[in-house]
Amino acid sequence: MCGIIGFSGNKRAPARLLMEGLKRLEYRGYDSAGIAWQLRAKLRVRKRAGKVDELWDELPEEVMLRAGIAHTRWATHGSPSDANAHPHTDGPERIALVHNGVIDNFRSLKADLEKRGHVFRSETDTEVLAHLISEHCNGSLEEAVRTALRLVEGTYGIAVMSADEPGKIVATRRGSPLIVGVGDEGSFVASDAVAMAGRADEVVNLEDGDLAVLIGDEHRILRLAGGENHQAIWSALDLPPTVADKQGYPHYMLKEIMEQPDALEDCFRGRIQRDSGTAKLGGLQMEPRDFLQIDRVRLLGCGTSYMSSCVGARMITDLARIETTAEYAPEYRYSNPIVDRNMLFFGVSQSGETADTIMAMREVQRKGGRVMGIVNRVASTIARETGAGIYIHAGFEYAVASTKTMLNTMMALLLFALLVGRMRDLSLARGRELIEEVEQLPEKIRQLLVLRGDFREAARHFADSHNFYFMGRGYSFPIAMEGALKLKEIAYVHAEGYSAAEMKHGPIALIDESFASVFVIPPDSVFSRTFTNLQEVRARKGPVLSITCGDQRTEELADYSDQVIVLPETDEILTPFLTTVAVQLFAYEFAELRGCPIDQPKNLAKSVTVE
Numbered sequence: 001m002c003g004i005i006g007f008s009g010n011k012r013a014p015a016r017l018l019m020e021g022l023k024r025l026e027y028r029g030y031d032s033a034g035i036a037w038q039l040r041a042k043l044r045v046r047k048r049a050g051k052v053d054e055l056w057d058e059l060p061e062e063v064m065l066r067a068g069i070a071h072t073r074w075a076t077h078g079s080p081s082d083a084n085a086h087p088h089t090d091g092p093e094r095i096a097l098v099h100n101g102v103i104d105n106f107r108s109l110k111a112d113l114e115k116r117g118h119v120f121r122s123e124t125d126t127e128v129l130a131h132l133i134s135e136h137c138n139g140s141l142e143e144a145v146r147t148a149l150r151l152v153e154g155t156y157g158i159a160v161m162s163a164d165e166p167g168k169i170v171a172t173r174r175g176s177p178l179i180v181g182v183g184d185e186g187s188f189v190a191s192d193a194v195a196m197a198g199r200a201d202e203v204v205n206l207e208d209g210d211l212a213v214l215i216g217d218e219h220r221i222l223r224l225a226g227g228e229n230h231q232a233i234w235s236a237l238d239l240p241p242t243v244a245d246k247q248g249y250p251h252y253m254l255k256e257i258m259e260q261p262d263a264l265e266d267c268f269r270g271r272i273q274r275d276s277g278t279a280k281l282g283g284l285q286m287e288p289r290d291f292l293q294i295d296r297v298r299l300l301g302c303g304t305s306y307m308s309s310c311v312g313a314r315m316i317t318d319l320a321r322i323e324t325t326a327e328y329a330p331e332y333r334y335s336n337p338i339v340d341r342n343m344l345f346f347g348v349s350q351s352g353e354t355a356d357t358i359m360a361m362r363e364v365q366r367k368g369g370r371v372m373g374i375v376n377r378v379a380s381t382i383a384r385e386t387g388a389g390i391y392i393h394a395g396f397e398y399a400v401a402s403t404k405t406m407l408n409t410m411m412a413l414l415l416f417a418l419l420v421g422r423m424r425d426l427s428l429a430r431g432r433e434l435i436e437e438v439e440q441l442p443e444k445i446r447q448l449l450v451l452r453g454d455f456r457e458a459a460r461h462f463a464d465s466h467n468f469y470f471m472g473r474g475y476s477f478p479i480a481m482e483g484a485l486k487l488k489e490i491a492y493v494h495a496e497g498y499s500a501a502e503m504k505h506g507p508i509a510l511i512d513e514s515f516a517s518v519f520v521i522p523p524d525s526v527f528s529r530t531f532t533n534l535q536e537v538r539a540r541k542g543p544v545l546s547i548t549c550g551d552q553r554t555e556e557l558a559d560y561s562d563q564v565i566v567l568p569e570t571d572e573i574l575t576p577f578l579t580t581v582a583v584q585l586f587a588y589e590f591a592e593l594r595g596c597p598i599d600q601p602k603n604l605a606k607s608v609t610v611e
């Protein structure tokens with residue numbers, strides 16, 4: 001979850017180079033930050049609790065470095081404090097190290113090190129690595145890293161420096177992403193390529209067990225177990241340096257909400273086949289006859305990727321008539337899942353680095369199951385480990401709260417449903433009808449985004465509510481869950497997402513004049529049932545915001561709601577593409593009204609790379 005960057009230059013460079021990269025990594029953790037560099041024969045470390053900018057302000061302007069490592073943290077072991085911030089050093093401060101991951105056996109390692117006289121300064125698991133490497137450092141940093149890591153259980157992506165080997169950085173990974181890059185100024189290592197955008201021209205994703213040694217633009221990719229890695233694949237880095245600009249928006253989240261019409265088009269453009277009412281998904285690398293063998297699909301994901309999988313599961317079941325379920329990846333992993341040759345699994349993830357999803361996929365692969373990826377980040381761990389799947393093409397998503405990737409994941413799954421559906425029972429007419437509607441979605445989302453003022457008004461109206469139910473049925477049930485997740489995540493308001501049908505089985509006990517409900521209630525095949533549930537809430541004096549599509553039922557809804565927001569109309573199956581944007585806007589406006597740090601909500605980070 002933390003952000004790591006290291007740089008080894010051909011000549012000395014200003015520390016700003018590292019700090020700029022670190023700033024771009026802040027979405028991966030932002031509770032403390034630190035930097036280490038070498039000055040003459042000593043290592044210098046500056047670190048503190050707080051944001052990267054606070055560290056940057058404290059850093060002397062004149063710092064020039066030949067090599068340095070920096071880190072922005074999301075705390076796992078030990079509170080966010082100056083002492084627990086990375087880099088960590090050994091006792092004599094000859095080794096400095098930054099780490100992303102969790103060292104499972106750190107307590108026993110620490111106890112042994114303490115018996116041998118090591119004194120610790122932090123509560124972190126990471127510090128043991130600096131001490132262990134130091135104990136084994138007799139001339140070669142890479143050899144010390146190799147020996148020390150033999151004793152370590154857990155996950156790590158680390159970058160290490162030694163005062164005795166000026167200019168050298170050693171980096172290695174097990175379970176946490178690390179990328180090496182090379183450019184005109186020297187070589188880089190980072191937990192996300194975005195940190196080196198505009199500086200590195202070529203990158204290689206390290207695999208578990210790879211060990212990189214960087215000195216200026218001389219770089220070697222070795223194996224931790226010994227020898228060179230001759231398989232390392234270098235590719236051009238095509239992220240522009242402006243990738244992390246807000247482009248005039250006050251928050252990345254708003255920028256990304258507004259990007260949704262174009263992003264969605266990027267996902268289906270070139271993939272839909274109007275004439276035959278189907279889709280083309282070359283990345284699946286499957287022959288038509290392979291699709292006929294599939295009799296069950298499982299979608300594994302977490303958070304918003306799970307919500308979009310819930311929508312996708314309905315679409316695939318509806319259109320392709322294949323029994324499909326969405327599964328919480330970490331629960332699925334430990335459920336002793338049934339895996340057989342006719343099942344197809346998808347690891348669904350924006351980042352492609354979510355540890356819970358990766359571990360669930362690996363469990364399925366271990367049992368011989370066929371797993372593909374539905375991911376946004378090209379060449380991420382999930383993309384590489386599956387080797388086949390669907391890229392959702394949402395572009396870079398920086399805000400911690402996922403927005404455009406929810407829409408694009410649903411679109412990828414809809415395209416899959418169309419493709420397989422048209423091989424089975426889905427008629428040509430229905431396929432074409434859906435495609436026509438899909439092509440209109442970007443414009444309808446643009447019309448919806450113009451309604452931002454309505455959501456601001458709703459946020460004002462409900463500003464004093466401290467509890468929310470989000471409710472929907474059918475295709476709107478996952479959107480209700482997503483609406484609740486967004487409100488909790490960025491506005492810190494208690495919210496729960498339910499099937500409206502579930503209300504009367506318990507949750508309705510809490511409804512009174514202070515407990516608000518947001519109904520996601522398009523005029524679909526379950527409208528009358530959801531409307532009954534809405535009236536049940538109203539009968540108990542619960543305040544209601546209704547979000548619907550088209551004018552058909554607006555009057556009835558208005559009789560029982562404090563406010564009705566009317567989105568454009570679309571096919572029932574496609575309503576999630578509109579209602580999702582609506583719940584995003586409501587959460588955004590609510591959080592904005594409360595003055596919350598929307599892009600960096602407390603306790604969260606964008607990619608959850610620890611289990």
Ligand code: M6R
Nearest residue numbers: 303304305349350351354401402
């Ligand atoms: O990168 P992933 O899609 O695998 O991430 C999964 C969740 O961590 C993520 O969707 C999270 O729930 C978002 N912050 C929600 O807005």
